[in-house]
Amino acid sequence: MGEIVRLQKYIAMCGVASRRxxxxxxxxxxxxxxxxxxxxxxxxxxxxxxxxxxxxxVIKSSAKMYYIMLNKPVGYVTTVKxxxxxxxxxxxxxxxxxxxxxxxxxxLDYETEGLLLxxxxxxxxxxxxxxKFHMDKTYLAAVKGGMSIHDMNRLREGVKLDDGxxxxxxxxxxxxxxxxxxxxxxxxHEGKNRQVRRMFEALGKxxxxxxxxxxxTVELGNLPLGRWRHLTSHEVNYLKNL
Ligand code: URA
Numbered sequence: 704m705g706e707i708v709r710l711q712k713y714i715a716m717c718g719v720a721s722r723r724x725x726x727x728x729x730x731x732x733x734x735x736x737x738x739x740x741x742x743x744x745x746x747x748x749x750x751x752x753x754x755x756x757x758x759x760x761v762i763k764s765s766a767k768m769y770y771i772m773l774n775k776p777v778g779y780v781t782t783v784k785x786x787x788x789x790x791x792x793x794x795x796x797x798x799x800x801x802x803x804x805x806x807x808x809x810x811l812d813y814e815t816e817g818l819l820l821x822x823x824x825x826x827x828x829x830x831x832x833x834x835k836f837h838m839d840k841t842y843l844a845a846v847k848g849g850m851s852i853h854d855m856n857r858l859r860e861g862v863k864l865d866d867g868x869x870x871x872x873x874x875x876x877x878x879x880x881x882x883x884x885x886x887x888x889x890x891x892h893e894g895k896n897r898q899v900r901r902m903f904e905a906l907g908k909x910x911x912x913x914x915x916x917x918x919x920t921v922e923l924g925n926l927p928l929g930r931w932r933h934l935t936s937h938e939v940n941y942l943k944n945l
Pocket of ligand 1: 810811812813815896897898899900901913
């Protein structure tokens, strides 16, 4: 199934007019979907499945948008090119999606693994990363030593980071305790640099391993480490429509 978008957005994606001008074209009765004239706003179409015409001419989206998730391993930088020539997350996808100008959505540290989104859609990146959209991100941290109820409650209330920033209340739970490590599942919606590590540092704790499990309701699931997959149209629409 193709991506579902609003008609005026699709017209803009095809480079026919801006979204605003596309709305005028629709109101003027110049646009048809599958042969039927559309004059009201808000109609949605499926890219690749619905036939859209403007003034009787079929229009097509020129730039195909890619939305993918990668299970990033430790030891890869989240940039397109690294100044120290270290392996980048793009190296893990580029044999399959060469020259597609795909870039990472947000960042994971060099030592962090797990769910990373990549796309060539700037609007999408803005939606997923801008703090005003409060996107929940869930991590699993292997913490050296124990975590007291007091430590957990401090995460739940918000902690002061080394630069004085007070984090918003986080959701957290202990999922396992073994071999001297406490495994903590933590959900935050802010995206300060190295935030999760710094939250635990504020408690005097050290993280031995950190993995991102989900962004909103989009989960890493059982995607193998170092592998990627296309997001489903359901996942793309969910993230875009937040
Ligand atoms: N918080 C961190 O400390 N590191 C990451 O990579 C992501 C969130």
